[in-house]
Amino acid sequence: MSRLIKSHMSRRQILSMTAITIVLPTWAQSGYPSKPITILVPFPAGGTTDILGRLVGRHLASRLGGTVVVENKPGAGGSVGSAMVAKAAGDGYTLLLGTIGTHSINQYLYKKLAYDPFKDFAPISLIAMVPNVLVVNSSSQIKTVKDLIAAAKADPGKLTYASAGNGTSIHLCGAMFEQMAQVSMSHVPYRGSAPAITDLIGGQTTCMFDNLPSAMPHIKSGALRAVAVTTAKRSAALPEVPTIAESGVAGYDASSWFGMWAPASVPASLVGRLNEEIRQILVQAEVRQTLKEQGAEAAPDSPAQFAAYIQAEANKWSKVVQTANVQLD
Structure with a gap:
């Protein structure tokens, strides 16, 4: 499934307004984006990853003055779509809205994963904690x-x-x-x-x-x-609902998270630009409120911070997978 997310203003209008007030930033001078950007969601429409992908995509289109296409490519716990982005051109026009599963769990589940979650991607930013x-x-x-x-x-x-x-x-x-x-x-x-x-x-x-x-x-x-x-503390979205830990399973604590990646070959300058845009999106009161209503919490960070977090989560979940003895072909 795909959907075009278009800016409410034309590219000409945005460039004209920008030229009046400030010098165009580097990304605009280089002509990016000169064609639609695809955010690939490696899960079916309707799930949390899809909800977040379309929310970020809509605002990213508005900020960049271009078009963002959100495509769903489900399969193998998100591995099918993730592998497609790993092999995509490093020009910034193909991005991945991935998860804890695609980058901190799948490498311990699949004997032959079609991508390396660390070597094949450039982390852009953590999007939300759920x-x-x-x-x-x-x-x-x-x-x-x-x-x-x-x-x-x-x-x-x-x-x-x-x-x-x-x-x-x-x-x-x-x-x-x-x-x-x-x-x-x-x-x-x-x-x-x-x-x-x-x-x-x-x-x-x-x-x-x-x-x-x-x-x-x-x-x-x-x-x-x-x-x-499932988290250690109650959710602000459902404050009356207890945690599993306080309900009798001491120490139980688990959450999901979602982030944005580009292929590893994307220039660092463009990764930095996309990180800046996403951070600006996630601090907007409207976006934070929308996430809160959904039970999610905005969690913008730097590419370096996101990379470190991915590694820490991978270390944690590798032990969970081994203990649960879950293996997939």
Whole structure:
């Protein structure tokens, strides 16, 4: 799926206004962008990654005075789309809205990953931090974490938890819950959060540890019940919902994050320019409020800070994957 996100003002209008007040910056003098920029989202439409990609894309188009195309290329826990960006030209016209999975987890899950998350990409900026939330169908008898644990222990393997796909952070949140709560449930993978939520609402699965932004509309509508959040602290978006840790699984703490990358061959000057634009987007009150309403928190940083964070997260999740013994072909 793709969608054109266009500036509300024409390029000529923006350049004219800029010329009146200041000298054009280097990126404008070089003619960038002279054609549409593609932000590739390696997951299906409707999930958190897609929501964030379209939000950033819309504002980036406005700031650059050009066109941004958001394309969804799902598959293999985000690996298919990520590999496409890794192999793209380093001209700044192909960017990736990736995740904790694509850059800090997948390399430990797949025996043959079609890209190197560190060597093949230039980190631009962290975009947002997102709690996950344990949700059940609104008609479910499970109202607390203790209810879920009791039901799972009463009938090992019968209860099911949906995810956005094998090896995704949503899946690993469930796997870590099984380990720490000492229960056995059956994992049901889908091709993205949207179809997983659809089946959860329809009663085909028991629960899901979903990203809060994609689950929030269904929580607000009453279709889903929020049982607990996965982070160490409660979410400002759902302050009345307890954490899994305070609900009886001591030490449980997991969250998802999302960021922007370019192919490794993109010039550092352009990476810096894109970082500056994204940072300006993420400090806007309107954008921060939109993210807050979705349950996400804006988290702009520098390319160097983002690179260090990716490595730290990779170290953490490599241990989780090994402990959970999750391996994908």
